[in-house]
Amino acid sequence: MGEPVAEDFDFLYRALLQGTGSLFDGGGSQSFWRPIPHQLYYALLGRAIVAAPGVVTALHLALLALAAALWYRTLRLGWPGPLAAAAASFPLLAESTRTIAGWPTQFVDLGLYLFTALAVHETARRRLPSALAALLAALLCKEVAVVTAALLPLLPVGPRGRRQRVRWAAGTAGVVAAWALVSFAVRHNAHLVLPQLTRTPEALATPFLARLVWAVGASLKAIASLTLLPGPRDAPVTCVLLLLLGIAGVVLAMSRSAGARFVRQAPWLAWGLAWFLLASASLTPVYPSWQPNRSQFGSAGLGVAAAGVLGAIHPAMAGALVAVRLGALALAPGAVRTVEEKAPESGAFMDYARLTRLQRFMRDTRQLLLHHYPTLPHGAIVVQENLPHSLEYAFGGDHALRVWYADSTLHWMRFDVFRAHLDTTVTVIVQGEPGHSPEVALVEPDAVRELFHAQPLVGAHRFPEVLVLLDRADAAQRDTSAVQYWVTSWTWRAYAYAMVGRAPEGEALAERALALGRTDVLARQVLALALAQQGRSHQAFAHLDTLDLIAPGDATTRSLRAQIEARHPAGTTLETPGGPLVR
Numbered sequence: 282m283g284e285p286v287a288e289d290f291d292f293l294y295r296a297l298l299q300g301t302g303s304l305f306d307g308g309g310s311q312s313f314w315r316p317i318p319h320q321l322y323y324a325l326l327g328r329a330i331v332a333a334p335g336v337v338t339a340l341h342l343a344l345l346a347l348a349a350a351l352w353y354r355t356l357r358l359g360w361p362g363p364l365a366a367a368a369a370s371f372p373l374l375a376e377s378t379r380t381i382a383g384w385p386t387q388f389v390d391l392g393l394y395l396f397t398a399l400a401v402h403e404t405a406r407r408r409l410p411s412a413l414a415a416l417l418a419a420l421l422c423k424e425v426a427v428v429t430a431a432l433l434p435l436l437p438v439g440p441r442g443r444r445q446r447v448r449w450a451a452g453t454a455g456v457v458a459a460w461a462l463v464s465f466a467v468r469h470n471a472h473l474v475l476p477q478l479t480r481t482p483e484a485l486a487t488p489f490l491a492r493l494v495w496a497v498g499a500s501l502k503a504i505a506s507l508t509l510l511p512g513p514r515d516a517p518v519t520c521v522l523l524l525l526l527g528i529a530g531v532v533l534a535m536s537r538s539a540g541a542r543f544v545r546q547a548p549w550l551a552w553g554l555a556w557f558l559l560a561s562a563s564l565t566p567v568y569p570s571w572q573p574n575r576s577q578f579g580s581a582g583l584g585v586a587a588a589g590v591l592g593a594i595h596p597a598m599a600g601a602l603v604a605v606r607l608g609a610l611a612l613a614p615g616a617v618r619t620v621e622e623k624a625p626e627s628g629a630f631m632d633y634a635r636l637t638r639l640q641r642f643m644r645d646t647r648q649l650l651l652h653h654y655p656t657l658p659h660g661a662i663v664v665q666e667n668l669p670h671s672l673e674y675a676f677g678g679d680h681a682l683r684v685w686y687a688d689s690t691l692h693w694m695r696f697d698v699f700r701a702h703l704d705t706t707v708t709v710i711v712q713g714e715p716g717h718s719p720e721v722a723l724v725e726p727d728a729v730r731e732l733f734h735a736q737p738l739v740g741a742h743r744f745p746e747v748l749v750l751l752d753r754a755d756a757a758q759r760d761t762s763a764v765q766y767w768v769t770s771w772t773w774r775a776y777a778y779a780m781v782g783r784a785p786e787g788e789a790l791a792e793r794a795l796a797l798g799r800t801d802v803l804a805r806q807v808l809a810l811a812l813a814q815q816g817r818s819h820q821a822f823a824h825l826d827t828l829d830l831i832a833p834g835d836a837t838t839r840s841l842r843a844q845i846e847a848r849h850p851a852g853t854t855l856e857t858p859g860g861p862l863v864r
Contacts, residue, residue, distance in 0.1 A: 282334065282335060282338040282382070282383035282616075282637075282640070283330070283334030283335050283336070283337040283338040283341075283383055283384075283385065283640075284334045284640035284641075284643050284644045284647075285330050285331065285334065285385050285386075285643070285681075285684075286384070286636070286639040286640055286643050286675040286677075287386070287639065287674055287675050287677055288309075288310070288386050288677065289330070289384075289385050289386050289677070290676070290677030290678075290680035290681045290684050291309035291310065291677055291680060292308060292309040292310070292319050292320070292322075292323040292327075292386070293323055293327050293330065293331065293680070293684045294309065294677075294680040294683060294684055294689075295308055295309035295320075295323070296308075296309075296320070296323040296324045296327040297323075297327045297328070297331075297684060297687065298683060298684070298687065298689050299689075304316040304320055304321075305463075305466075305467050305470070305471075306467065306470075306471040307319065307471050307473050308320035308323075309323075310473070311473060311474065312473055312474060312475055312476055313424075313473065314464055314467040314468055314471070314473060315389060315421065315422055315423060316421055317388075317392055317418060317421045317422050318386075318388040318389040318391075318392050318422050318423075319389075322385075322388045322392075323385075326340075326385075330385050331684060331685065334385075334644075337385050338382055338383050341381065341382045341383070341387075341388070341391055342382050344391055344395050345372075345373060345378065345381070345382060345391065345394070345395075346373075347395065347398075348372075348391075348394050348395040348397075348398040348399075349369045349370060349372070349373055349398075350369070351395075351398035351399055351401070351402040352365075352368070352369040352398050352401065352402075352581065353365050353366055353368075353369035354402055354405075355398075355401050355402050355405040355438065356368055356369060356585070358405055358438045359437070359438050360589070360592075361592075361596075363592075363596060363599070363600070364588060364589070364592040364596060364599055367584075367588040367592065367599040367600065367602065367603050368584045368585045368587075368588035368589065368599075369584070370584075370603065371504075371580055371581065371583065371584020371585075371587070371588065371606075372394065372577050372578075372580045372581050372584060374506075374603070374606045374607055374610055375503060375504055375505075375506050375573070375576070375577065375580065375606070375610060376503065376506040376573055376610060376613040376614075376632065376633055377503050377572075377573035377574040377575075377576055377577050377632070377633075378574075378577060379633045380572075380573065380574045380631070380632060380633050380636055381394075381574050381577060383633075383636065383637070383640070384636055384640075387574060388422075389422055389423050390423065390574050390575070390577055390578065392418070392419070392422030392423070393419055393422045393423040393425065393426055393578055394577060394578060394581070396415045396416070396418040396419035396422060396426070397415075397416075397419045397426060397429045397578070397581070398581075399411075399415040399418075400412050400413075400415035400416045400419060400429055400433060401429070401433065401436060403415055404433045404434075404436050404439040404440070404449070405436060405438045405439055407439065407440060407441075407445075409448070409449065409452055412433065412449075412452075413452050413453065413456050416429055416430055416433065416453060416456050417456050417460060420456070420457070420460045421460070423578075424464075424563075425560060425563040425578060427457055427563075428556065428559045428560050428563060428578070430453040430454070430456065430457045431453075431559065432552060432555060432556055432559070432582075433449060433453050434446045434447075434449040434450040434453060435552060435555075436552065437548040437549055437552055475566070476570070484568055484569060487568060487569075489565060492565035492568040493561065493562055493565055495565075495568055495569070496561040496562065496564040496565050496568070497558070497561045499564075499571050499573075499576070500557070500560075500561050500564070500575075500576035500579050500580070501576075502515075503573035503574075503575075503576035504576055504579075504580045504583060504606075505518055505519075505522065505606065505609050506518075506606070506609040506610045506612070506613040507609070507613075508614075508627035508628055508629070508632070509571050509573075509627060509628030509629055510626065510627055510628035512627075514609070514612050514613075518605070518608075518609045518612075521605050521608075522605060525591075525598065525601055525602060525605065528598070529590075529591055529594050529598055532594050532595060532598075533594055536594075539593070539594045539595065542593035542594070543590060543593050543594060545593065546589045546590055546592075546593040549585055549586065549589040549590075550586045550589060550590050552582070552585065552586075553582040553583060553584070553585035553586025553587070553589065554582070554583070554586045555582070556579065556581065556582020556583075556585070556586075557579045557580070557582040557583040557586065558579075559579075560578050560579030560582065561579050570630050571628060571629045571630060572629055572630055572631045572632065573629055573632050573633075574631075587599075587602060588602065613633070614627075614633065614634045615633075615634075616633065616634070616637035616641075617634055617637050617638045617641060619716060619717075619718060619720070620638055620641055620642045620669055620672075620713075620715055620716075620720040621638075621669065621715055621716055622669050622670055622715040622716065623669070623670045623671075624638055624669075624670060624671050625638070635671075638669075638672075639672065639674075639675040641720065642669065642672055642675065642713070642720050642721060643675050643676075643681070645719055645720050645721045646711055646721045647681075647685055649711075649719070649721055649722075649723060650663070650685065650709075650711070650723075651685065653709070653723060654708065654709065656686070657686050657688065657691060657708060658708075659688060659690045659691075660690045660691070660692075661690075661691050661692075661707075661708045662691075662692050662693075662694050662705065662706065662707040662708060663682060663691070663692070663693055663694070663707065663708055663709055663710075663711060664693075664694045664695070664696055664699045664707050664709070664710040664711065664726070665693055665694070665695055665696060665710075665711055665713075666696035666710050666711065666712045666713065666724065666765075667696070667712050667713040667714075667715075667765050668713040669713050669715040669720075672713065676693060678693070679691065679692050679693055681693075694707060696710070699726075699729075700733065703729075703730050703733060707726050708726075709723050709724070709725065709726065710723065710724040710725070710726060710729060711723065711724075712724045712763055712765055712766065713765075714762070714763070714764045714765065717762075717764050717797075719762055722760045722762045722763035722764065722765075722766070723759075723760045723763065724758065724760065724763050724765075724766050725757045725758050725759060725760075727754075727757040728754040728755070728757040728758035728766065729754075729766075731750050731751070731753045731754035731757065732750075732751075732754050732769065732770065732773070734750055735747045735750035735751055735754070735773065736773075738750065739773060739776065739777070742780070744777040744780050744781045745781070747773065747777045748774065748777050751770055751773060751774050751777070754770060755770055758770075764797045764798060765798075767794070767797060768794045768797050768798040768801050768804060771790045771791070771793055771794040771804070772790075772791065772794045772801070772803050772804040772807050774787075774790055775787040775788070775790035775791040775794065775804075775807045775808070775811060776807045776810070778790065778811070779807065779810050779811040779814050784811045784812075784814035784815045785811075785815065787807065787810075787811040787814075788808060788811040788812060788815070791804055791805075791807045791808035791811055792808060794807075795808060800831055802828060802831060802832045802835065802838075805824050805827065805828055805831070806824075806828065806837055806838060806841055808824055809821040809822075809824040809825050809828070809841060809845070810841065812824070813845045818845055821845055822842070822845070825838055825841065825842050825845075
């Protein structure tokens, strides 16, 4: 937890390698002016974020607890302790809070939540200067703090009387106006624009009401620790919540005392629901890009409304709501344990499972590189190969490599570019190993060069020379955990063995390759070939049947089956529509 990924590196690069500079620009962002989380935060904590990410998580958790304590102290002015605690804990007990706690860039939402809690706390005690200062800090963290500004003067335990509320409204309006003018000037001068994902014709053409329904529905699901896409947990969690609401409605209808308490809590209900709806409305500009952590700000108001009303009906009802949300959180997907080829699909651009997938891979990459290469020469190039789906985004272009080594001259290179220019001087190849542990390995550039030199010789049936080149490649490759490299090398070697009359050795090596890459098509085809070369056609056909399931319609598999059925003599090159059995 806490490992920096993606846009973290934009801000770290700015803070650690370029200097904070002016606070009146994006600070590394091309879209937003948020100087507290984007500039001051990374300037103060940048080195700790890189060297000891867990410290960041500990800090975030402490600040989340502090914000909840501020909400609790505010509500205690008129509520009993357990009820205030139930409401104050509301933003903490959700899947999205884990993302805020474990991702440095989410200080945007954490700062918004913390400074808003402070503004509400000070408003409840009618301290206008400190409340306005906290409001300004919240605005400098995230724009949706305008919701805070709108509702501070209406806080049920805040300013009293029309005159005092007008004074507070004027103060908050003045802060928002000043912030808006400066923000507009900064955005204009720094050429900041909203992310294009939210500016598509389809998104812009979607009516506001439809986007509001989307934002409210997505927020409610996130607050209940449910994914945006339908899932198996939806029905039980929804049924329990509806049962709780049904019981509350029955008690409210049958008990006069409960009705009287409900009426007394009506101002809190109205204030909390207004907070949630306005916060949800602020999410409509980012439609359809969803992140569950965006619901946390609105959940503060919903928690006040829900706990206040249920607690007024009966204190046990508020406790039951806390228990249900704890149960839903416990059932939510946890941190990923293995980086698979594809990210978990939940309907969100980023959630806890997707975040930890990125963080696990980035942590392993950083530690592996720094262990084997404590320093890199200026201008060094590191190649990326076989990265799992959507993981290139986590590197932030060249910024991750540059931040790790504190050197602005370093570069990442894609593997296809290196393949097209094998004479390029590169330091090492970072190879993703999705589905394996460890998830990343290092491959020597010279080993890959020898593989590519061997490839045309395989097609030309010059197998003794192929084996010499493969020997050189394997001697150069040091990392034994590089699954993709070894599967490729062993498969090519096994093919060469099968074609020079060493089919038993080819069989053994192909089986070894399959043990690492169980779904590797070429390794299984070579194994079928080696078995056929030994006259074991029945076993060869069994592997071909498996290939038909793994890769239906594969032309090489069809050709291989036809040639085995025709009983080609041992040692004959098995031709395919595209040439020999080589890829």
